[in-house]
Structures are given as C-alpha cells and as structure tokens.
Amino acid sequence: MTPIWTHLVLNLGQVAFILVFSPLVEGVLHRIEENIQGKSGVSIWQTYRDIWKLFGKDEVVSEQSTWVFRFAPIVAFVMPIFVVLLIPAFTAYPLFFAFMGDMVAVGFLMAVAGFFVALAGMDTGNIYAAVGASRTHMVGFLAEPVFIMVFFSVSYVANSTIPYFVNATWGASWSNMLQPTHLMVILAFFLLILADEGRIPVDSPAGKVEIAMIGHSKGLEYSGSSAALMKWGGASKLMVLALIFVNVLVTPWGLAATTQWPAVLSAMGLVLLKLLAFVIVLALVETTLAKLRLFRISEFLAVAFVICLFAVSIRLVGIA
C-alpha cells in the first residue's frame, strides 16, 4: 500500500476507534463514579446496550417540530467524527486529513453541533428544552473567551494551531512540558471540558430534575434512533475532547511513530490506558465537588479565563 493510502486508512481507523470505544469510555466513567459513591454500578457495557436498544425502538416526532429536530442528531453524531480526523488519536505523524483544519476548526465543528442541538431543543416547544438551550448558550458565551485564550496560549507556544504540531512541540523535551504556560493551559482546558461537557460542578449529567438541567434537557424529546445518535454523539464528543486533552496537552507521548500495524495497535492500547487515567480523574472531580448554582458558573469560568490570561502573560512578559 502506498503511504498516502496507508495514511487514509489510518485516518479512517481513527473514526472507527472513536465509534467503537466511545461508549466504553462513557460506561467506564459511570462505573467508576458509582463505585466511588459506594454503589455496585451498572456494567461498563451498558452504553452499548442502551444505544443498541434505542436503535431498535420506534421514533416519535412531534408534529410541531421542523426539519431542524430531525437533522440535529445527525449533526451531533457526525461532528466529533470530523474532529477526530484532524487530531492525533494514536499516531504522532499527521494523517491524510490533518491539515484540513486546526484547533480553531475543532472549536468551530463542536460549536456547530451545539448550535443545532440547541435549535432542535427550542424547535420541539418543550419548555425545559428551551430553558436548557438558553442556559447552554449562557455557559457557551462565558466559555468562549476561555476557548480563545487557550488557542492563543497554545499557538503562541507551539507557533501553530495544528494539533499534531502542538503535540510535537510539547513532547519535544521535558523543559517544554514543564513550562508554567503549559501547566496553566492544561488546567484551563480541563475546566473548559467540565463546562462544555456539562459535568459537575457546572451541570449534573446524572440529574433527573428537568428544571435544574443545563445541557441535558435539550435531548429530552428524542426517542428511537435519534436518541441513539444523540447518545452515541455525546459519548464520541467526550472521547474526542479527552483525546485532545491527553494526546495534545498532557501526555504527548506514546503515539505510533511508524505506519507498522504492531506500532499502531500498541499505541491504541496506550491511548486507551491514558483515557482510563483521564476518566478516573474526571470521576474523582465529579464525585468530590458539588454542583454550582447557575449564576456561580460565571465565577468558575472567570477563574479559567484568568488562568489562561496568566498563561499568555507569562509568555509575553518572558518570565519563564
């Protein structure tokens, strides 16, 4: 196989990697959280079973809804797949689609999915979905400056916003890894993942009371295969953000340096171990913190913003 075809196959392999393992990542996260809370917990395969069950069910769609309602689950499912084509999932070298977009494009693709899901929430006429959409955008507006500052910091240090280059810059030496800017960007990005994914302390994914929900109430009206796509897309999005976090920022090592299958497969195993470590940290954070009141979320994101501001300032002033 010529190198270009190998790269294309590996790029598509990244998509398969996300689709196959994202429900497992979510299942492991739920299981660890419940174990920490002293419960026996559901099986780590439960998300696969839920998705399978939902695909087998009939779909009920309100007569009042428009095409946006039917289209949004497809966008929510597809966007993480587009994103994973641009990021280093298990190879250190850029693959076929690597230069089609940078980290700003990643943010844009995620925002498109969020936009359609919020529109679909309002489209149903369900009052809780509209409230959820409005609250999600409040959090989104507050998170936006942090996103931009993270991109600034990363591009300033790595001289690029292409995830593969950022990965190579951080991973080049220990003195790069231990830069204060890097540490601060890692922390700010982690806070951003908590906000964007609707995890505690910003939102409670396990919450069952609609009036207290932020992002999770937008999908209440979905059933059947649309609900399955929303669930699978949500799991894929979490895994994609986790991959950016672990492979680009925290541990930019252990990725395959060659196109040989043994190297690629061992890199996949290592990435799954990194994701397990990430999931354990996320579960610990979620079980040890309390959910913030709605109007305290601005404080949470203000702290993330100032941390990013420091990251850029440290580089600008040239202290370290």
Add this chain to the structure above:
Amino acid sequence: MMAPVSAIMLSIDGSIAALFVIFGLGVMVSRQMLASLRFFMWQASALTASALALAYALQAVNLLWVALITFTTKVIAVPLVLRWAAGEEVYGRREVDQAMGIPASVLVAALLALVGWFAVAPVLPTLHGVPFAAINLPTGLIMVLWGAFTVALRRESVAQLMGLLIMENGAFFGSIAIVHNLTVIAEIAAAVDVPIVALVIGLLIRSIRRVTGSTRVGTLDKLHER
C-alpha cells in the same frame, strides 16, 4: 555571580510558581472557609516544593531547612492551631461574605498581577546572576498584592487571616530565590511567626465571636454606642 542552572530546573520552578499562583487564586476566590484553608495548605506545599527545587539546583542546604520549616508550620501547624482556636468558624461555616463579586475580584487580581510583574521588572536586571529571581520574585510580589487585596475584600476575620497568610507565603516565595543563605535560626524565627499569628488572630476571632455572635467583621462598622 552564581553558577548557571539547567533549563529543566528553571522549568520545574516555573511550574511550581504557576501552581503557587493558581492556589493563591483559589484562596482568593473560594467561597467556603474550609476550601480557602485547603488552598492555603496546597500553596504552602508548593512553597515547600520550590524551596526543595532551589535547594537542589543551588546546592543550598539552608533551603532544605526552609522547606522543612515551611511544611511543618504552614501545612501542619496552622490548620491545627486554627482548629483549636477557631474550629467552629473554619470547619463549621460554609459561605464567606465578600465586598466584591468573584468575577470582578478575579479581574482585579489579574490587574494586580500585571502591576506585580511591571513593578519587579526594573529590579530584575540588577539580579541578573540570580537564576530563579526572575520567576520567584514577581510571583512572590503578586501573592503579597493578592494577600493585601484578600484582606480588603473579605468581610470575615478568618478569611482575612488567609489573606495575611498568603501574603507571608508570597514574601517567602520571593525571598528564597534572592537570599538562600540566611542562618537557620533567622529562618526558624521568621517561620514560627506564622502559627503565632494564626494563634493570636484565632483567639481574637474567638473573642469577637463571643462578643458579637459572629465573625463577620464587615458588619461591625454598623455597630454604634447607645
């Protein structure tokens, strides 16, 4: 002029300084008393780590003593003293009153950080041969400013004490990079002050609480003689 240190040690100290700043921000913005105390303990641990890193890089044995004393007094003694002197206020109270909202105070903190950096800038060329001064000195000054701001911002005496303590941490963080060959007795004298300050203020807090039923010193200006 001191021997140059490796880039990796500078990076390690820079990362510790970043953590030191983040924990200081935590002390300033946390709404709960206990969370504020825990951030202070983490910050003191970062100070200990910086002293250890500098001791290794500069081969300065005295900084090992600084690390030991800092950890003993600030991470172990201060929480114990506060539990004994003002336990109910620190471990029982949840929310802390503030004179300013958290997002606004965070922005003021960012401005104070810039002030700290630019205030130190003219001094740094004179410390050209002191390798860690460019990292520790501005970080320490920022923390002194943030501590003063916390004292002004908080309307609770225990939270104000946290402001004083992070000021002290900041002063230590800056000074260990410049002066790392003080005699041990002077370092012990400086460090033992901290639990004593915690004890004195803790007892004062207990007295204020006994008299007024609260430690919300921000509301005391409303008291008047009848």
